[in-house]
Amino acid sequence: MGGFFRRSSVYMPFLAIVTAFVLGGAVIWVTSGSLDTVFLAYEGLLRGALFKERGLSESLVATIPYIMLSLGIAVGFKAGLFNIGVEGQFYIGAISAAWMGASLQGAPAIVHLPLTVLAGAAGGAAWAAIPAFLKARTGAHEVITTIMMNYIAFRLTEFLISGPLRDPNAAAVQTPRIAPSAELWSLHAVPDRLQDPLNALLTALIFAGVAFVIARWALPRLARRRPDAGRAARLTSPPVQAGVAVVAGVLAFVMLPALTRLGWPFTDQYDRLHTGLFVAVAAAAAVWWLLWKTTIGFELRTVGANPSAARYAGVSITRNIMLGMSISGALAGMAGMMEVLGVSICRCLPLFFSSGYGFDAIAISLLARNDPLGILLSSFLFGAMRNGADLMELTSGVSKYIISLLQALLLLFVAAPPIVRWLYRLRAPGGREESATVTRGWGGQA
Amino acid sequence: MKTATVGPAGSRVSFRNQGWITVVVVVAGLFGAWVLLNAVIGGRCDQACVVGSLAQALRLATPIAFAAFCGVMCERAGVVDIGIEGKMLMSAMTCYAINLFGFQLLKDAIGAEAAGSFSRILAVCLGAGSALLLALLHAVVSIRFKVDQIISGTVINILAIGVTGFMYRAFLAENLPAGPGTFPILNIPLLADIPVIGPILFQQKPLTYVMLLLAFVAHYVLFFTPWGLRTRAVGEHPRAADTLGINVFRTRYVNVLAGGLIAGLGGAWFTLEAVDVFNPLMTNGLGFIGLAAMIFGKWYPFGALAGALIFGLGSSVTSTVSIFRPDIPSQIPQMLPYILTIIVLTGVVGRAIPPAADGQPYEK
Numbered sequence: 001m002g003g004f005f006r007r008s009s010v011y012m013p014f015l016a017i018v019t020a021f022v023l024g025g026a027v028i029w030v031t032s033g034s035l036d037t038v039f040l041a042y043e044g045l046l047r048g049a050l051f052k053e054r055g056l057s058e059s060l061v062a063t064i065p066y067i068m069l070s071l072g073i074a075v076g077f078k079a080g081l082f083n084i085g086v087e088g089q090f091y092i093g094a095i096s097a098a099w100m101g102a103s104l105q106g107a108p109a110i111v112h113l114p115l116t117v118l119a120g121a122a123g124g125a126a127w128a129a130i131p132a133f134l135k136a137r138t139g140a141h142e143v144i145t146t147i148m149m150n151y152i153a154f155r156l157t158e159f160l161i162s163g164p165l166r167d168p169n170a171a172a173v174q175t176p177r178i179a180p181s182a183e184l185w186s187l188h189a190v191p192d193r194l195q196d197p198l199n200a201l202l203t204a205l206i207f208a209g210v211a212f213v214i215a216r217w218a219l220p221r222l223a224r225r226r227p228d229a230g231r232a233a234r235l236t237s238p239p240v241q242a243g244v245a246v247v248a249g250v251l252a253f254v255m256l257p258a259l260t261r262l263g264w265p266f267t268d269q270y271d272r273l274h275t276g277l278f279v280a281v282a283a284a285a286a287v288w289w290l291l292w293k294t295t296i297g298f299e300l301r302t303v304g305a306n307p308s309a310a311r312y313a314g315v316s317i318t319r320n321i322m323l324g325m326s327i328s329g330a331l332a333g334m335a336g337m338m339e340v341l342g343v344s345i346c347r348c349l350p351l352f353f354s355s356g357y358g359f360d361a362i363a364i365s366l367l368a369r370n371d372p373l374g375i376l377l378s379s380f381l382f383g384a385m386r387n388g389a390d391l392m393e394l395t396s397g398v399s400k401y402i403i404s405l406l407q408a409l410l411l412l413f414v415a416a417p418p419i420v421r422w423l424y425r426l427r428a429p430g431g432r433e434e435s436a437t438v439t440r441g442w443g444g445q446a
Numbered sequence: 447m448k449t450a451t452v453g454p455a456g457s458r459v460s461f462r463n464q465g466w467i468t469v470v471v472v473v474a475g476l477f478g479a480w481v482l483l484n485a486v487i488g489g490r491c492d493q494a495c496v497v498g499s500l501a502q503a504l505r506l507a508t509p510i511a512f513a514a515f516c517g518v519m520c521e522r523a524g525v526v527d528i529g530i531e532g533k534m535l536m537s538a539m540t541c542y543a544i545n546l547f548g549f550q551l552l553k554d555a556i557g558a559e560a561a562g563s564f565s566r567i568l569a570v571c572l573g574a575g576s577a578l579l580l581a582l583l584h585a586v587v588s589i590r591f592k593v594d595q596i597i598s599g600t601v602i603n604i605l606a607i608g609v610t611g612f613m614y615r616a617f618l619a620e621n622l623p624a625g626p627g628t629f630p631i632l633n634i635p636l637l638a639d640i641p642v643i644g645p646i647l648f649q650q651k652p653l654t655y656v657m658l659l660l661a662f663v664a665h666y667v668l669f670f671t672p673w674g675l676r677t678r679a680v681g682e683h684p685r686a687a688d689t690l691g692i693n694v695f696r697t698r699y700v701n702v703l704a705g706g707l708i709a710g711l712g713g714a715w716f717t718l719e720a721v722d723v724f725n726p727l728m729t730n731g732l733g734f735i736g737l738a739a740m741i742f743g744k745w746y747p748f749g750a751l752a753g754a755l756i757f758g759l760g761s762s763v764t765s766t767v768s769i770f771r772p773d774i775p776s777q778i779p780q781m782l783p784y785i786l787t788i789i790v791l792t793g794v795v796g797r798a799i800p801p802a803a804d805g806q807p808y809e810k
Contacts, residue, residue, distance in 0.1 A: 031616060082596060131788075140791035143528060143596055144734050148784040151731050155784075159777035359604055366597070399615035401608070408601070408608035412583075415601050418591035 013367050013374075015420050016413035017381070024406040028398050041396040048391025049384035055391075057273040061343060063383030065090070067280040068335035069361035070379060071287050072124075072328040074370035078291055079324030080304035085131060085146025086332040087358025088153030089124035093333025095157045096123030098340045098349040099165055101178030109181040109193075110202045116182040117337060124333015125326040127153060132325030136318040142325070150358075161351050173351040184274045184342035187266040194257040203256060208249030210282075215244040274342035281376065283331060288372040290327075300324050332358070360386075363411035382407065472752065476759070483763055487770035493642075499762045500646045507751075507758025508654045508719070509534065509729075512712025513736020514743065514750035515657075515664050516705040521745060522668060523701035524681040524803040526595040529584050529602030530709045531733030533577035537713025539610040541573035542724035543618060545717070546625040553626075562626030566718055570653075573718075574710030580606060581706020589698050592807035611726045618724055627722050629653070651719045653711060657751075660708065664747035677701055681801035684808045694808050709733070731784065738787040745801065753790070757783055 025038040032038075049059050069086045076083035083089075100119035104112055131145035160175075167176040185193050193199045219241060223232035234240060266273070291297035302310040303320040311317055335357065340349055360382050367381075368374030385407070389400035413420050421427070483491050483499075491499070513530045520527040548565030549558075556564070580602050588598040632655070634648040647658075668674040679687040680697045688694050712733075717724050735757055742756070743749020764779035 027612075082600075084600065134788065134792050138792040140788065140793070143600075144737060144791055145788050147731060147734050148787045151784045152781050155777040155781045159775050162777075163775055359607065362600060363604065399612055401612040401615045404604075404608035405612045406608075408605040411604055412587075412601050415597045416587045416591050416593045418593070419587070 012417055012420060013369075013378070013414060015424060016367070016410055019413055019420060019423065020406050020410040023409050024402060027405060028402060032396075032398060037396050037398060041392050041398040041402070044392035044395035045385065045388040047388070047395075049388030052391060054268065054271055055387065057271050059380065059384040059387040060277060061272050061274075061383075062386045063379045064274075064276050064280045064338060064342075065335040065357045066361055066364055066379035066382050067375060068283060068331050068338070069357055070364035070368065070375045071283055071372065072331035072335075073361055073365040074368070074372070074375060075287060075291070075300070075331065076324060076328040077365065077370050078297075078304050079300040079320060079328075080307065081132070081135075081321065081324055081328070082143050083128065083146055083325060083328045083332075084143055084358075084362065085128060085149045085153075086328070086335075086361055087356075088146070088150035089127045089329040089332035090336040090339075090358055091153045091157045091353075092127040092336070093120040093124035094336030094340050094349055094353070095160055095165070095175070096120055096333065097182075097337035098175040098178060101182035101341060102165075102176040102348075104182075105179045107179070107181055108198045109196070110198045112179060112181040113184075113202065113341075116178070116341060117334065120333045120337025120340075121330040122333070124336065125330040128325045128329020128332070129322060132322045135325075136321045157349070157353075158351065161349055161353075167348065170348075172346075174346060175349045177347050178341065182341060183347060184276050184279075184338060186272065186274045186342070187277075188264075188269050188271050190266070190275070191257075191260040191264050194260055200253055200257050204249040204253035207252035207256075208245040211248030212241060212245035215241040219244075272343055274338070276338040276342045279334070279338070283334070284372040284376050287331075296323070360407055363407050363414070366411060367414045472756075475756065479759060479763055483766065486767055486774075490770060491766070495766065497642060497645050499766050500759075501649065502765070503755060503759040503762040504646060505650060505654060505719075505758070506761045507754040508657045509712040509715045509732050510736045510739055510757050511657050511661070511751050511754035512708055512715065513733045514739040514754050515660055515747060516709040516712070517737050517740035518664060518668070518743075518745055518747055518750055519677075519701050519705040519708060521740070521801055521804050522674075522681045523677045523698045524684060524801055524806065524808070525585075525588060525698055525702050526599065526805040527581075527584065527702065527705060528596055528599035528734070528737065529580065529606075530599075530705075530712075530736055531729055531731065532599075532603035532606030533580045533706055533709040534713035534716070534733050535610050535727070535729045536580055536606045537573035537577040537710040538716040538728060539613055539618070539724055540576040541569040541714045542717035543613070544569040544572045546618075546622065549626040550623055558626070565626055566629055569718060570711065570714045573714045574707045577710030577713055578703060578706040581703050581709070584706075585699050585702040588807065589695055589702070592809070595805050595807070607727065610724075614724060614726050625722060628718050628720070653715050653719050656711060660711075661747045661751045668747065678801070680808075681803055684803050684806075688808075688810070694810075698808070712736070735783060735787050738790045741800075742790045744799075757786065760786055 021042070025042070028038045028041055029035055048055060050056050069090065072086050072089070073083055097116050097120035100116045101112075104115070107115075127149060128146075131140070131142045131149055134140040134145055135142045162173050165175045167174055170176075194203065220236045223235040226232040226235070289297075291301060299310070299315045300320055300323065302313065302315055303317055303324070307317055310320070340347070344350070344353075364378045364382055365375060367378045385403050389403045392398060392402075393400040480491065480496065513534065516530050516533070517527060545565050545568075548568050549561050552561035552564060555561070583605075584595075584598055584602050587593045587601070588595045629651045631649055632652050634655075638644045638648040640648070666674075668677060676687065676692045676697055679690070679692060680694050684694045687697075713729070716728055736750075736754065739753030739757060740750045742753035743751065760783050764782055767774065767779055768776050
């Protein structure tokens with residue numbers, strides 16, 4: 001355990017968090033004029049984030065988009081791209097999903113839900129592909145182009161919501177309510193949803209897919225322990241893996257509706273936590289697998305680490321810039337999609353819809369050093385802070401915007417490890433530290 | 447333009463050769479904009495409307511030009527600064543607060559009129575000072591600690607959003623006393639009476655004049671003083687400059703800090719000239735547009751000014767359009783400056799070569 005904490009990738013983020021909270025406390029102390037307020041505020045923050053009614057689940061609701069967006073940024077970073085445009089891609093994903101969810105009324109969920117998810121991802125990916133194309137073709141730096149694309153995305157969604165996509169029947173300016181078949185299920189609604197055989201089939205297909213992936217991973221490892229070569233070969237053969245998937249799918253189809261009827265931990269119908277949580281965790285696993293276990297990921301990371309070496313090795317820079325940015329945008333678009341399909345109360349996209357998730361996500365992926373597991377944890381930290389802030393403001397009178405100050409300080413400390421090391425008189429770890437390099441000249445040069 | 451050939455970054459394209467092309471493009475662009483404007487609004491932009499639009503273009507170009515000058519100062523010394531947006535936001539907030547509360551403290555002591563002028567000037571100074579602090583942070587993090595400059599700039603931006611958002615909620619959102627308002631229009635004696643040119647150039651608010659002066663000052667400093675020569679050497683080839691005994695770190699520090707002051711003036715424009723309120727995020731990406739203007743101007747102060755004027759004209763024309771044609775959804779013309787920025791960055795308007803060491807931390 002001691003060794004674990006001695007790793008700089010573990011203690012540095014930890015020290016950064018502590019330092020940010022201490023400095024934030026100092027700011028509260030100075031602005032409010034009493035030390036008690038500091039403890040009152042942090043106590044309220046903790047209670048609001050975890051212990052009040054639905055506190056934990058609301059924190060998780062905020063965690064979901066953070067996970068998706070920071071995964072998007074992390075994929076970009078690994079490919080040497082600084083995608084500040086996740087916020088805009090989030091908006092475009094949200095509006096695409098709102099449009100797809102409201103059209104195709106009457107289609108069954110097994111068709112409609114995947115299509116809507118796909119629409120969100122495709123919207124985000126397409127929006128990110130524009131700056132990627134410009135970077136690959138003309139060298140226009142993605143930091144400025146993606147920020148400009150953010151502003152264009154804000155205006156574009158505003159225009160679409162108040163014009164072409166406006167719901168003519170609603171008093172408020174918003175898009176039409178999406179069809180129930182396109183909704184991401186709230187956790188409390190899962191037992192009811194599963195009563196529909198088609199929904200159960202959709203779930204069974206997902207279970208079968210997950211089982212297939214696990215079988216492909218686990219069976220060869222089991223086979224290696226078998227002394228009998230013949231049986232080992234049978235265990236690793238594709239039909240066996242497919243068989244495991246089919247069995248899991250059939251079991252899920254038959255058992256799940258009944259099982260969730262019998263006992264289901266989520267009964268509170270005001271709870272907003274939705275199945276997107278599983279999607280986000282699965283996305284983290286998928287990103288980890290893609291980046292570290294596939295050729296595509298290897299090429300992306302090569303282009304990110306050393307473009308000239310990548311070009312020398314015959315890796316296409318253009319293709320990987322496009323690919324990395326599109327994956328990044330797709331993840332961000334899915335975050336927007338989930339906000340519309342799973343969280344928004346009107347199950348639509350209202351005109352004054354603001355997230356601010358995108359900029360926080362930059363801090364999260366830097367804090368996690370682009371590691372998917374770290375992203376899950378840091379996203380929860382940020383989700384909890386965002387959710388706890390309301391109660392903190394209520395109990396202590398400290399403005400909830402102190403949270404953005406805390407997060408900015410945190411970002412400063414994680415982005416500049418030398419500052420923290422200097423504060424705590426720590427020595428730099430041996431060897432060259434991995435740090436992101438994104439400054440590679442401006443636009444206008446190929 | 448004798449000095450221009452000394453100039454830019456590995457200067458294969460010198461300012462002198464490009465000069466007349468730029469002039470032709472600008473004139474054609476102006477005429478094209480006028481024709482387009484008339485087509486959209488139906489032939490109603492007479493002389494008064496043209497003069498009004500141009501005066502407004504200069505007004506709207508002011509913050510963009512300040513941002514671009516900040517960029518020029520930093521990047522000529524080899525430091526990329528994308529934190530201009532954050533510095534402007536911070537300065538805008540500080541200016542608003544100082545202007546408001548300074549006025550409250552002073553108005554009984556020295557009278558409303560004098561208190562107003564005094565608090566506005568104090569606000570400009572402290573606003574620029576607040577931007578200077580952020581610039582100092584950027585300098586320390588990126589020059590001393592050698593953190594990637596884009597990351598450091600992003601940190602500055604997010605920090606500024608956090609601090610200004612917090613201060614806004616805590617002190618500036620409600621129950622505000624009446625403040626002294628923005629700077630009044632300052633007519634330059636005699637010059638303001640010249641027909642056409644007078645109303646465009648010489649009936650502006652003070653920061654706009656400061657901006658125009660600064661273009662000359664920055665050009666003089668960069669191309670006619672030893673300091674400017676050192677700055678450009680550090681931006682092009684810091685190792686060579688170091689060998690010649692130029693202190694690379696000191697040069698970069700001073701330029702980044704000077705850039706911070708300039709960005710602070712740009713921030714002051716928002717709350718001391720444009721409107722008498724502060725809103726979170728009110729800088730609306732103008733800092734980034736300023737960087738595009740800088741690239742458009744090929745890292746020359748006058749080029750950057752020209753770029754800023756084009757963006758200013760773009761915004762001015764779109765606002766004229768939305769007055770005459772309320773039926774066009776306002777969001778569509780509002781997208782134009784951002785689209786224009788992307789087009790500039792893609793190099794359609796001529797390839798730009800940045801200072802050779804732009805963005806690279808110097809390892810001694």
